[in-house]
Amino acid sequence: MKPYAELTKEELLALRNQLRAEYKRMQAKNLTLNMSRGNPCTEQLDLSMGMMDVMSSSSDMTCEDGTDCRNYGVLCGIPEAQELMGDMMEVPYDHLILYGNSSLNVMYDTISRSYSHGVMGNTPWCKLDKVKFLCVVPGYDRHFAITEYFGIENIPVPMLEDGPDMDLVEKLVAEDEAIKGIWCVPKYSNPSGNSYSDETVRRMARLKPAAKDFRLYWDNAYSIHHLYDHDQDNILEILAECKRAGNPDLAYKFASTSKISFPGSGVAALAASLNNLEDIKKQLKIQTIGHDKVNQLRHVRFFKDIHGMVEHMRKHANILRPKFELVENTLEEELGGLEIGTWTKPKGGYFICFWSIPGCAKKIVSYCAKAGVIMTPAGATYPGGKEPQDSTIRIAPSFPPIEDLGIAVKLFALCVKLVSVEHILEEMEKTEKA
């Protein structure tokens, strides 16, 4: 296929008519498909149904140290669950706190605590005139929403192939004391699917922030969420790296089993230095008597250990991999050589990132919607939902059944082509007029 930019006006007009006719035929199918959020599909949820069998009315409900998991208490989680989550997060069991069902909630609470009480003795953010946060873009909309909700200024920092633009990050945090953190998804990043290189992680751990209470908000949401058995991304463990760099308290590391067992019914955790944990526990013991230990025990009895969890993740991969490959292959077949879009081919995580010709993303997503396919709103991967380039679209292949996904991606590719042709023609007309 010839790149669209090389077509004549006549060729483009003919193509537009042909694509519009195709689009009308698709609209007539009355599709209702959703590729907007990274929800696991039913088949994936079924993988964890064994969790419902590991406990019965005759089960022993005590954990290793003899605690009855049904009663009150145990602020930071039962030991065997701390070990399982620690192995998953690559940190010692005593460097983490287990929480309820949502790591998002843990991140919210972390910002909220910093706002009301400050970080390790520093001024609470609510007493400061200005607080700023770095947001790696494209990134996770729910991260940005938390800091925005607390009136914090979100500053976008571009995600490059091997992680955030570290020259920019180093410069900004060194010169501005108001910058208190950076939202990071270091592995199979949401939405690019890229992972931070060793150099990026090392530079992160060696940041010299002007603010003493600056923290890396390290959301390792996809730490063991690989698509392939052998071709896997691996990143340096951030807490160890911070320690080596003489910055032991620099990072909060978040994770959960939401996309391992059940979203909404998993176990979340926060790992950090002992200094940070001590600071956090002062608040935690006021907030709660303890989180759901029965569910912690259920997870341990189902997965047994990290090996069980890794094997479980291979089953998830077997369901997700064909979906990712279908999307990538369809995009290649439909758009290859046209030079109207690029996309990532991640080795894990939940998203593929697509970049259209600048100025086309919103229109593509809206065309998809009008034909019954819901995508993540264009711009959602930027703070405030505003992307100056209007180019980034997040594709979430996990939820739809594979036959629906095939139709949805074809429609998406059709919308990309149609909107691109319309855009190129508009630009031509502007040039002609000028």
Added chain:
Amino acid sequence: MKPYAELTKEELLALRNQLRAEYKRMQAKNLTLNMSRGNPCTEQLDLSMGMMDVMSSSSDMTCEDGTDCRNYGVLCGIPEAQELMGDMMEVPYDHLILYGNSSLNVMYDTISRSYSHGVMGNTPWCKLDKVKFLCVVPGYDRHFAITEYFGIENIPVPMLEDGPDMDLVEKLVAEDEAIKGIWCVPKYSNPSGNSYSDETVRRMARLKPAAKDFRLYWDNAYSIHHLYDHDQDNILEILAECKRAGNPDLAYKFASTSKISFPGSGVAALAASLNNLEDIKKQLKIQTIGHDKVNQLRHVRFFKDIHGMVEHMRKHANILRPKFELVENTLEEELGGLEIGTWTKPKGGYFICFWSIPGCAKKIVSYCAKAGVIMTPAGATYPGGKEPQDSTIRIAPSFPPIEDLGIAVKLFALCVKLVSVEHILEEMEKTEKA
């Protein structure tokens, strides 16, 4: 028995020697018993083990409206669980939000949100010079700890037989705009066991606070936690009463199943006016995607409906009632007529409240500890752990096995007698010297 106050010095000295000998004999038994916190006992926890059988790997995990409870979403709880909790809390299902495992956490979040973002458009508390809270005393230490943690000044208000001293409450809230709320346990109050009379509830609902963002923090922790089948306390429903009084937004009502199913693995809820709920949801949707719906569904499948829950509570009562009666009868046998203490005889809840001669509570608790029986620290039922009178002791009969409880209460009564005699003798000596 003769009141201690009527004994001669010689009689008191003889009695002291006898009690000291008895205390030494008790110490020699090396007891290790705990009556400090309102934890359900193992037998009670066993009542809910059927919850572990209501779901298996072949279960349908969709709720009534077709939602797959294993996936993300549903911010405020699944409809059938909202109905069950609504019936328990005596509010319509759409006037509540279901949360995670802990109503304490919901209360913390409520204070935290008011602190950082304010209540329904009012100034966030963190922007005010001074915020105050009324604390009904004796009361629940964890309530007071939350407001204290946020730098809020806790103001004690005495609990009378039929609820807080309403003359004082009305006066304080009307004249001081800094007072933003009052901590209430309206039914089978912690620790007195008393319930608010209809008049108290009506006066609460009709408060005219100077602060527009004043709220009743109505922790109905023991709403269906009766000890007897027919002799039960009932209180007016506060949200309906506030509505009738033209104060629809005045109350936040909290509850959980912690002492119904499993502490730590139950379902918590907040009920309020639609205006309040709308305000709260603005924050909640930033904080989380949703709480544990599988556990919500588990509760519904186990209890079925409010009738099932009420029947379940009769089983709890059958275990708790003999323990409460044992404590009350032992106190009567050991202390009746001595005029060195009074105590409550609640019809529900988790606590009996004991009042010693002023100035003796700390010493009694410390004597108990030195003989191996841990009580709630004296003063804990007052803000900052400080009770000017040093008289109130909370007795929590639920956790120890009944045979241990018998020993523990006897020891407690012995310590009351010994400390009282020592106290009376000291006072005598002071008078003699003067």
